[in-house]
Amino acid sequence: MPELRYNVITREWVIIATERAKRPDQFKRKEAKKALPAHDPKCPFCPGNEAMTPPATFTIPDPNNWNVRVAPNKFSALSREGERKRTVKGIRRTVTGVGIHEVIVETRAHNLTTALLTDRDVELVVDTYIDRFKAASSDPRVEQVTIFKNHGDAAGTSLEHPHSQLIATPIVTSQLRERLSNAQAHYDEFAECIFCRVLQMELQDGVRVFLETEHFVAFVPYAAFTPFSFTILPKRHMPCIAELTDAEAADLARILRRALAKLHRGLDDPDFNYVIRTAPLELYGVKYYHWYVSVIPRLTKMAGFELGSGMFINVALPEENAAFLRDVKVD
């Protein structure tokens, strides 16, 4: 019989379709991806083409000019200039679309991806995330900073060159506010961080954990909403990514690269998104929230039921997906 599982973090139910479940290797890419050149003269993110984007706001220099480069998104969803102004008129609320939308070019190489970079390369990307998160958070118009990556067509990207993005909005989204307030309610009732509790249970159960480093754990959640989606959670309690020590940041790079390498090798480079789910900087140090990375391979489509109910049908077993990833060998 299928099973409904409850995600205590999002408070969403998921149907685990045990009887329709596909085996892990059925999610492998069907057709080979076309090979990319190491440099594409038309790519706005390739070295030498810096003039095709707005001027950089941040770079990590290297002997070849730069190693990581951040620039405002040329097709920005929000305006960097202007005043944040909220209008309330009857039931209508609008805010001027001010904020920050940056592109983080992760490497000079057009044809690489996180799974194929070195730990040191990924560490520079993580350091950049932390720097840009702090910089965006210091803008008084900004309420929330979302850092995310789209890899591949199905994940919504149009540019192949490895990059992530940062969008800083002048409001807190309802999704984040609800998660913060759910976590707060749990803390008030049980005097514990719900994420620390989940971490403890996952380590104890063991069956959904597929990778562990000194400071982080990677696991497929008990109520994973889509096949192979997973969480990378810091072991130390901290609500905000800006609280990472240097050693922890380096360790995050290691686990992120290795977890994505398992996905890359195990399923033949599937399209995926990842997102850093952090509390805003103003909640630095609060006891009830705990930041993490969500990785969401885009192996299935969202249809009318998901859109219409907010509930997902997962056609994979979290425990089976974790076992599969555990077995994929990576450096």
Place this chain on the structure above:
Amino acid sequence: MPELRYNVITREWVIIATERAKRPDQFKRKEAKKALPAHDPKCPFCPGNEAMTPPATFTIPDPNNWNVRVAPNKFSALSREGERKRTVKGIRRTVTGVGIHEVIVETRAHNLTTALLTDRDVELVVDTYIDRFKAASSDPRVEQVTIFKNHGDAAGTSLEHPHSQLIATPIVTSQLRERLSNAQAHYDEFAECIFCRVLQMELQDGVRVFLETEHFVAFVPYAAFTPFSFTILPKRHMPCIAELTDAEAADLARILRRALAKLHRGLDDPDFNYVIRTAPLELYGVKYYHWYVSVIPRLTKMAGFELGSGMFINVALPEENAAFLRDVKVD
């Protein structure tokens, strides 16, 4: 400058990317869809192939055997048999996956779609929705009934034959519970149904309404989250689709067919989902909720930002989309 708009129903902010906005005709289908035969001998929903699905639970007969046919989904996400049993163990909650998953075959013709049916055909489908909604709701294990349609690949369907689905779950999803409770909070504060208020404002503004019948209004919401998504709202206050009179049901069929015909002709048969957002039957008659149909053309992809923040960037202007649909001529 872009504009952030607040959806008072979902309490979600949307970025209306005014400067990146595409013109309505840029959303037209790029490549022609392949033509379908009127009958496909391998299609499980075509007449003559009834044995390829489980036995019907409901049919609307006609001289050719049936006109609308409902059967359990052969690959059901939930088990029709069994007991609803909830297990609570520490922070884990599970429920046995019992419920109802039915397929509603809308017509005998393999190659038609709602836009191309007659009003009378669509009326039979609406009548079927109401019957099956009531039947599913009468199952004591069922807490929520979602009726939806997936049209086309991008909308997550694998079968071309015109059909919708019903999934009845043994829990209330967090999405529905939040919307009910948001609407209730508004009622408590303002002594009005928030949907009735939205209706009144949309009729007054006029610019987002593109179709109106005796009992319904179709409009692109002020804070539409994706291009061309629209709402069909009953003018009379009613929380639950089961409250429709016969005349209203016939009128719903009319506006649904015409609205979808505008989409079909205006954008060359785009993929879309629709979903009926109704209160559960046990909330029949409550003053604070108001059911409606959401139509969501699948013209853009959900990427990392949307998944990671719950917030959408709409690259179309709701008022421009409405004007475009208003101008498309349909019978």
